[in-house]
Amino acid sequence: MSNRAGSFLWKFRQCSTLVLTSRTARLYPVGFCRPKSVYSNWNPRNLLNNFDNRMQSYIRYLFQDALISKSGDYHFQTKSISTQAVLPVYKLLSPRGLSFDSKQSPVSDNGLKKINFHHEASNDYVLTKETKSTPVNYRKLSQECNSLSDVLDTFSEAPTFPSSNYFSAMWTIAKRMSDDQRRFEKQLMFKHPAFTQLCEHMMREAKILHCDHLLFSLHAVVKLGIPQNTLLVQTLLRVVQERINECDEKCLSVLSTVLEAMEPCKNVDVLRAGLRIVIFIVFDDRIIVDQQIWKIEHVFTLQALMKCIGKDAPIALKKKLEMKALRELDRFSLLNSQRMFGVLATMNHRSVTLLNECSKMVIGNIHGCPFKILINILQSCKDLQYRNLDLFKGIADYVATTFDIWKFKQVLFLLILFENLGFRHSGLMDLFMKKVVDEPGFLNMKSTVSILHVYSSLNHLHECQPQKFLEVMASALTGYLHHISSENLLNAVYSFCLMNHFPLAPINQLLQKDIINELLISGDIERNIHKLHILTTCLKLDDVPYREAMDLQLPLPPSTPSHPNAKVTEALSSLLGEGYFSENVQLPYNYHIDFEFKMDTNRSQVLPLSDVDVVTSATDIQRVAVLCVPRSNYCLDSNHTRGFLAMKMRHLKVMGFHVILVNNWKMEKLEMKDAVAYLKSEIYSIEDPPATDINFQSTC
Numbered sequence: 154m155s156n157r158a159g160s161f162l163w164k165f166r167q168c169s170t171l172v173l174t175s176r177t178a179r180l181y182p183v184g185f186c187r188p189k190s191v192y193s194n195w196n197p198r199n200l201l202n203n204f205d206n207r208m209q210s211y212i213r214y215l216f217q218d219a220l221i222s223k224s225g226d227y228h229f230q231t232k233s234i235s236t237q238a239v240l241p242v243y244k245l246l247s248p249r250g251l252s253f254d255s256k257q258s259p260v261s262d263n264g265l266k267k268i269n270f271h272h273e274a275s276n277d278y279v280l281t282k283e284t285k286s287t288p289v290n291y292r293k294l295s296q297e298c299n300s301l302s303d304v305l306d307t308f309s310e311a312p313t314f315p316s317s318n319y320f321s322a323m324w325t326i327a328k329r330m331s332d333d334q335r336r337f338e339k340q341l342m343f344k345h346p347a348f349t350q351l352c353e354h355m356m357r358e359a360k361i362l363h364c365d366h367l368l369f370s371l372h373a374v375v376k377l378g379i380p381q382n383t384l385l386v387q388t389l390l391r392v393v394q395e396r397i398n399e400c401d402e403k404c405l406s407v408l409s410t411v412l413e414a415m416e417p418c419k420n421v422d423v424l425r426a427g428l429r430i431v432i433f434i435v436f437d438d439r440i441i442v443d444q445q446i447w448k449i450e451h452v453f454t455l456q457a458l459m460k461c462i463g464k465d466a467p468i469a470l471k472k473k474l475e476m477k478a479l480r481e482l483d484r485f486s487l488l489n490s491q492r493m494f495g496v497l498a499t500m501n502h503r504s505v506t507l508l509n510e511c512s513k514m515v516i517g518n519i520h521g522c523p524f525k526i527l528i529n530i531l532q533s534c535k536d537l538q539y540r541n542l543d544l545f546k547g548i549a550d551y552v553a554t555t556f557d558i559w560k561f562k563q564v565l566f567l568l569i570l571f572e573n574l575g576f577r578h579s580g581l582m583d584l585f586m587k588k589v590v591d592e593p594g595f596l597n598m599k600s601t602v603s604i605l606h607v608y609s610s611l612n613h614l615h616e617c618q619p620q621k622f623l624e625v626m627a628s629a630l631t632g633y634l635h636h637i638s639s640e641n642l643l644n645a646v647y648s649f650c651l652m653n654h655f656p657l658a659p660i661n662q663l664l665q666k667d668i669i670n671e672l673l674i675s676g677d678i679e680r681n682i683h684k685l686h687i688l689t690t691c692l693k694l695d696d697v698p699y700r701e702a703m704d705l706q707l708p709l710p711p712s713t714p715s716h717p718n719a720k721v722t723e724a725l726s727s728l729l730g731e732g733y734f735s736e737n738v739q740l741p742y743n744y745h746i747d748f749e750f751k752m753d754t755n756r757s758q759v760l761p762l763s764d765v766d767v768v769t770s771a772t773d774i775q776r777v778a779v780l781c782v783p784r785s786n787y788c789l790d791s792n793h794t795r796g797f798l799a800m801k802m803r804h805l806k807v808m809g810f811h812v813i814l815v816n817n818w819k820m821e822k823l824e825m826k827d828a829v830a831y832l833k834s835e836i837y838s839i840e841d842p843p844a845t846d847i848n849f850q851s852t853c
Contacts, residue, residue, distance in 0.1 A: 154624065162827065164451050167515060178619065180314065201525075204310075212499070236685060244658050259811055270661070273516045289320070291321040292318070292322075292325070294307065294318065295325035295326050295679065299326070300326065300338055300341075301323045301327065301338045301339070301341065301342040301345075301377075302338070304319055304323045304326065305319075305342065305345045305347040305348055305351065306347070307319075308344070308350075308351055309347035309350065309773045312351075312354060312500045313522045314349055314358065314367050315363075315370075316355045316358055316370070317355065317358070317362060317366040317367070317369060317370030317373070318366075319351055320351075320355065320370050320374055320377065321369055321370065321373045322344065323373065323377060324373035324376050324377055324485060327339075327376070327377060342662075343659075347436060352385045353498055355370060355374075355385065355389075356384075356389075357390050359389055360387060360392060361391040364396060364400055364401070364404050365401075365403060365404055365407075367396065368391070368404045368408055368411070369395065369407060369476060370405040371386075371393065371408075371411055372410065372411045374386060375387065375411055375414055375415060376414070381415060381416055381418065382418070387418075387420055387708070390421065390424065391420060392424060393408065393424060394420065394424060394427070397424075397427055401596075403451070403454065403458060404453045405428065405454070405458070406451075406453055406456075406458075407457075407459070407462075408424070408768070409457040409460055409461050410457065412424055412425050413460065413499075429460045432508075437621040444475055446474065447477060447480075448472050449477065452481050452485060452486070453482055453489065455477060455478060455481065456478075456489065456492055456493065456496045458474070459474050459478070459493075459496045459497075459499070459500055460496050460499045460500070462500065463499065463500065464500060464501040466500070471500055471502045471661075473734065474500075475502065475504045478493070478507055479506065479507060479510075481506075482507075485510075485511070485514065487514060487515075488683065490510075490511040490514035490515055491511075491515060491526050491529075493507060493508070493511045494508065494511065494529065494533035494537075495529050495530075495533050497533065497537060498532070498533035498537055501536075502587045503537045503538065503539060505539070508534075508537070508539050508541070509541065512541050512543065512544040515530065515544065515547070516543060516544060516547040519547050519548065519551045520551060520664065522551070524559075524563050527548055527552075527567065528567070528570065530548070531545075531548070531567070531571070531574065531614070532570060535573050535574055536569065540574065540575075540789060542576070545571065545576045545578070545789070546575065546578065548577075549567075549571065549576070549578035549580070550580075552564065552567060552577075552581055553578070553580045553581040553584055556581075556584050558657070561588065561595045561600075562600070564581075564585055565585070565600055565603060565604065565607075567581075568581070568585060568607050569605075569606075569607060570658065571607075571611075572606070572611055574787055574789065575785065575789045576612040576788065576789045577612075577613055577788040577789070577791070579613065582607075582611070582613050582615075582743065586608070586614075586615045586618075586622050587615070587618075589604065589622065589625060589626070590621050590622055590778065595629070596625075596626075596629040597633075598633040598636075598637055598641070601626060601629045601630050601645065602630075602641050602648075604626065605630075605645050605649065605652075606644065606645075606648050608622075608648075608652070609647075609651035609652045609796045610646035610648075610651070610795060610796045611795060611796065612651075612788075612794060612795050612796045612799045623649075623652065623654045626649075627649070627656035630656065630659050631643050631656065631659060634658060634659060634662050636772060639668045639671045639672050639675075640672065640675075640676050641682055642659060642662065642663050642668070643672055643685070645659060646660055646688060647684040647687060647688065648658050648796075650688055650691040650800070651689055651796040651800050652796075653691075653695055653800070653803065655691070655692070655695070655697050660688070660692075662677040663688070664705070669685070672685065673707075673708070679711055682707060682708055682710050683710050683842055686707060686710055686742075686743055687800075689705060689707070690742040690804065691800075691804075693742070694742065694808070695803075696803075696808070709743075710743055713745070715737050715745060715747065716818055717736055717737060717747045717781060718747070718815065718820055720821065720823075721747070721779070721781055721820060721828070721832070722736065722748075723825065723828075724748075724820075724825065724828040724832050725779075725832065727825070727829050728832055728833055728836075732749050732757075732761055732762055732763065733750055733759050733760075733761055733762065734762075734779075735749045735750070736748055736752035738778075740805075740808065741808075742804065744801065744804065744808075746778040746779065746805070746810075747779055747780055747781045747815075748761075748779035748781075749777065749810075750776070750777050750779075751774050751776055752775045752811075752836075753774070753775065754771065754773060754774070754775050755809070756777075756836075756837060757837065759836070760774070775811055776809050776810045776811070777810065777812075777813060778805050778811070778812050778813070779813045779815060780798075780802075780813070780814055781815045781817050781820075782798060782814055782815070782816060782817065783817050783818070784816070784818050786798045787816075794814075802814075811836045813836065815832070815835075
């Protein structure tokens with residue numbers, strides 16, 4: 154009986170270490186932590202000062218129903234304020250269970266991975282007997298240790314409070330490593346015998362840590378890649394929920410950063426909602442806005458709060474935060490400027506002035522900028538629909554200048570983002586094309602399809618070796634035909650069509666009936682139909698070395714409504730007169746043109762539509778097609794047409810048309826007399842559009 158009683162008391166003590174109470178008093182060992190109630194009042198110098206009682210009660214109410222996961226083995230303890238989860242910790246998880254292989258990771262009934270800690274009698278929760286009272290400095294520790302295992306060795310020799318410093322030191326060391334080295338070191342960390350002991354100490358100390366230590370330990374744990382569904386991570390999240398009203402502006406900034414990097418789950422979702430609620434409570438009143446938002450002292454904190462409010466915040470609040478950020482521009486560091494792109498994208502708030510100023514800072518300090526930051530900036534520009542030619546050119550120039558230090562996939566990822574932005578940097582694209590031609594071994598199936606898309610969309614081939622590049626890409630694609638998906642094959646062949654190149658093997662495989670049928674019933678069916686029609690058109694119109702009969706029974710593509718430019722219509726009527734041009738003309742092969750009229754072969758006279766039949770020979774007539782095109786049909790801030798428009802112009806030329814491009818955005822800026830003069834100069838000009846805008850097959 155005494156053994157049973159002893160076992161029960163031991164288990165009770167282990168469970169009680171993680172009972173997340175709300176108002177119970179705590180006894181703090183001397184020298185370990187400042188005495189503070191879990192729901193102590195806010196520091197009056199904090200950002201979120203002068204909170205009334207309604208906020209604290211609201212926050213407690215917000216978290217009262219937040220559980221770590223599904224109710225299964227959990228027991229609940231009802232308090233006067235909220236329902237708290239009593240976590241089963243007496244069996245927590247073996248270190249090998251925390252590897253990246255989920256098959257080796259045991260999972261408890263409640264869905265959380267467990268860490269198995271073997272307790273001895275001396276492992277009772279008495280911190281004074283287990284740890285030294287003098288805390289270790291994580292900065293000093295990160296300087297003295299060269300690996301994550303060194304930190305764990307130091308911990309196993311003489312554990313000190315707080316354990317959060319060991320996690321912070323390991324993350325500081327991990328940041329200095331390469332990706333491959335960091336991955337290897339993490340595997341060693343999970344297998345280290347002291348790792349489970351450190352996790353145990355961290356969970357024990359979570360309730361009594363200073364709030365900043367708690368948040369920094371959560372940050373380090375997440376960044377080190379400890380799986381999110383482990384009891385360690387979920388316990389830290391739960392304790393943060395309990396102590397959120399202890400957070401000052403620095404802690405809120407760290408919490409915002411941590412939550413951004415985490416996958417959605419119940420505890421994460423509750424904390425995200427809690428941060429938003431805190432912000433909305435603070436800024437719910439106009440007077441409070443004016444009093445509080447201007448008192449934020451740190452730019453990093455301001456950016457964290459801007460990210461907290463999210464996309465659904467009132468526009469007035471977003472404007473206030475934008476004004477505050479503009480006032481703080483003189484205090485922006487390089488890191489602040491780099492982060493501002495992602496902050497505004499998270500808010501879905503496009504502040505051109507703020508983005509322009511941050512772009513100048515980024516351009517001026519572009520050398521040494523990490524790859525991840527470049528990707529974040531470009532992705533944010535895409536999300537915000539922000540186009541800054543100087544910024545894009547600065548990034549591309551930097552990558553081109555330092556081309557040899559970048560990995561193949563890194564440059565490709567940048568080119569994909571540039572294509573999304575419509576930006577074409579000839580120098581960088583030429584270097585990358587040369588890399589592909591010289592070292593085709595880098596190409597895999599995914600990169601092959603992506604490269605074809607980028608170069609065909611931006612209508613770019615190197616002047617001196619386009620055919621060699623196309624042959625290398627066709628050869629790479631042919632090598633993956635045995636396991637490429639139907640949709641990827643269609644995308645690759647479509648890209649070749651835009652570039653006026655037709656490799657036999659991929660096209661023959663694509664035209665098989667089973668693949669065509671699959672494309673017509675799965676994926677984006679409308680887009681698949683459109684691309685298949687383009688393929689059949691190219692096989693009929695372009696100079697293809699084989700001309701098998703194309704008897705594909707394809708559904709008609711959806712008709713796109715056409716709205717010709719009203720100013721162009723008025724200008725043509727004024728210039729040519731009624732009865733001299735047609736509007737909204739539908740051509741064979743599903744092509745549509747905005748205006749058509751006919752001229753003599755010298756293009757000196759426009760013929761009335763009624764007199765065209767009098768001309769006995771079609772060779773005496775020059776058909777003219779006028780296309781009103783938007784800015785998106787050109788590469789950014791240039792007259793270089795993108796892939797589809799270039800192919801359409803090529804096909805119209807084969808069909809006997811002379812093509813005139815009218816830029817919609819430029820016409821809107823012109824007065825009517827200037828618009829008429831512009832069209833007159835284009836119609837009676839004897840210069841054809843540049844060959845590079847029409848035909849990919851330009852050679853040296």
